Amino acid sequence: MHDLLAALLLGIIEGLTEFLPISSTGHLLIAQHWLGARSDFFNIVIQAGAILAVTLAFRRRLWELATGLGEPANRDYVAKIGVAFLVTALVGLPVRLAGWELPETVTPIAWALVVGGVWMLVAEHYAEKRGDVATVTWKVAVLVGLAQVVAGIFPGTSRSAAAIFVAMLAGTSRRASAAEFVFLVGIPTMFAASGYAFLELLSDDALGGEDWTAVAVAFVAAAATGFAVVRWLMGYIKAHRFTGFAIYRIVLGLLLLALMPTGS
Structure with a gap:
């Protein structure tokens, strides 16, 4: 029962944080320090739940x-x-292919949360000076692609935060328009990343020993929570700034640095 509860919580955390600009990878790495580390396959499956959620939300x-x-x-x-x-x-x-691995300590995630929160406050301030622009340009498309790579290299950055605020600074200053483009780009991106990771595990014969009930519980939790979060966020940002998310990131990052100075 404890394992199922842990799987449920991890699925909910994935669904809550994948699309909010607060870093799903960072939160999952932090949560697994207390709920127990999970297999790469488990992490792929709950991300698949998030992909299903955003696909349904934008169907x-x-x-x-x-x-x-x-x-x-x-x-x-x-x-x-x-x-x-x-x-x-x-x-x-x-x-x-170069073998980049996510860190196993909390310190780099905490710093990324703090720096990312400050970046969000500054970026939104300057983006709002551009007026209310909904158009997505080719420049925005290229920079959103690069922002997703940066977010993948530095856990705690947040793919959605990096890409949305790059889009806003590059010209798509309307929050909802920038977010919609980023989420739609995220569908093929996340499908491809999850598929590639699955094929790697398959080729390494590393798919055995899973608790399939826990995996199923986490998948459903991630999909259901992610769907609700995307629908809520797209409505919220039409009338509100991202300030609350930025402050949350900064506070959480500083707390982690204070409570876990060694990173573990």
Whole structure:
């Protein structure tokens, strides 16, 4: 029962933090210090739950784009999603092949939370000076792709935070428009990353010994929580700034540095 509860909590944490600009990887690494480390397969599965969540949350927008490719605006938007994904893949794959591993200590995550929180406050301040711009440019698409790579290298950065605020600074200053583009880019990005990681495990014959009930519980928890979070966030940011998330990151990071100065 304890293991199922831990799996449930980890699934909820993934669903809560994957799309909020507070870093899912950082929170999962921190949580696993207390709830116990999980296999790479477990982490892939709960991320798959988050992918399902965002796909369902944007199902109408995805259908609109898929069935409206005859319209230049839709073709242009889909092409920009493709460019952002390709930039992430072309830059991120060599990093993966080079053997980059996430740190096992909390200290770098704590610093990334603090620095990322400050960056969010500064970035949103300057982005708002650009006015209310909803257009996604090619420059935004390229920079969103690069931001996703940076977030993957530095746990605690947050893929959504890095990409959304880069998009806002690069020209898409309307929060909801920047977030929607980033989330839609995240669908193929997360599918590809999870699929690649799964194939690695499969080739290494590292898929045995799983508690399938715990895996299923975590998957459902991540999907259900992630869906609710995406729907809530897209409504929230239409009328609110990201300030609360930035403050949360800074406070959490400072608490971790104070309570766990050695990082473990």
